[in-house]
Amino acid sequence: MFEAMGVHGPVLSPTAALVLDVLLAGLAFALLMKPSRHNTGDMAMLATLVVVTSAIRVLMAPLPNVQPVTVVALLVGARLGAARGVAYAVLVAMLSNAVLGDGWWTLFQAAGWAAVAVAGSRLDLGTSASPRLNRMALVSVVAAFGFGLVTNLSLVEPTTGLMTFLTLMVQSLPFDAVHAVGNVAFVVWCGPLMMRFLDRIDTSMEHVIEVVERHVIDG
Numbered sequence: 001m002f003e004a005m006g007v008h009g010p011v012l013s014p015t016a017a018l019v020l021d022v023l024l025a026g027l028a029f030a031l032l033m034k035p036s037r038h039n040t041g042d043m044a045m046l047a048t049l050v051v052v053t054s055a056i057r058v059l060m061a062p063l064p065n066v067q068p069v070t071v072v073a074l075l076v077g078a079r080l081g082a083a084r085g086v087a088y089a090v091l092v093a094m095l096s097n098a099v100l101g102d103g104w105w106t107l108f109q110a111a112g113w114a115a116v117a118v119a120g121s122r123l124d125l126g127t128s129a130s131p132r133l134n135r136m137a138l139v140s141v142v143a144a145f146g147f148g149l150v151t152n153l154s155l156v157e158p159t160t161g162l163m164t165f166l167t168l169m170v171q172s173l174p175f176d177a178v179h180a181v182g183n184v185a186f187v188v189w190c191g192p193l194m195m196r197f198l199d200r201i202d203t204s205m206e207h208v209i210e211v212v213e214r215h216v217i218d219g
Contacts (some may be wrong), residue, residue, distance in 0.1 A: 031087040054096040066182035077120030079198035085117025112150035128195040140183035148176035
């Protein structure tokens with residue numbers, strides 16, 4: 001939330017930051033390996049999505065909390081499942097923060113986007129042929145405030161009292177509101193296009209599994 005103001009919470013030592021990044025990267029790649037039957041094209045398309053949305057987030061950093069990552073995490077979860085949605089969230093947080101600034105807050109940003117992806121995997125947001133844009137927009141607004149709540153936790157220290165935390169929450173509301181408006185704009189602008197792109201990955205995966213089952217399992 002206070003990203004544009006440079007307020008992120010406790011600063012980690014270089015060693016602690018490295019350990020955090022290794023753990024997050026390990027989690028992401030472990031999730032990407034499930035199911036184990038995948039193809040190179042599927043992985044390449046998802047990697048491309050990670051790189052592109054990370055780059056857009058970096059380019060849009062001067063606009064506080066206006067970024068496409070939340071909406072894309074929601075749709076990745078909805079179209080590709082929770083595991084790949086969480087992997088996407090972790091990798092985007094790590095890659096974009098390598099430029100914007102890495103630290104303790106990366107864990108909470110990754111967790112916030114991962115929660116959005118998991119929520120997306122449980123929701124019916126329509127199909128690429130018939131996207132439910134109204135529901136998508138509503139969920140993206142709720143996701144903006146949920147993401148803000150999770151990232152606010154990165155500012156909590158042992159000395160932070162309840163009133164201080166509530167004050168932080170109130171101060172974050174304008175940033176969260178901008179995030180919500182930006183999310184709706186991204187849903188309208190590129191929601192259907194993004195769903196079509198993700199369906200290509202999903203179809204690719206289904207085809208690989210189908211071939212394996214026909215030639216290996218069925219003999």
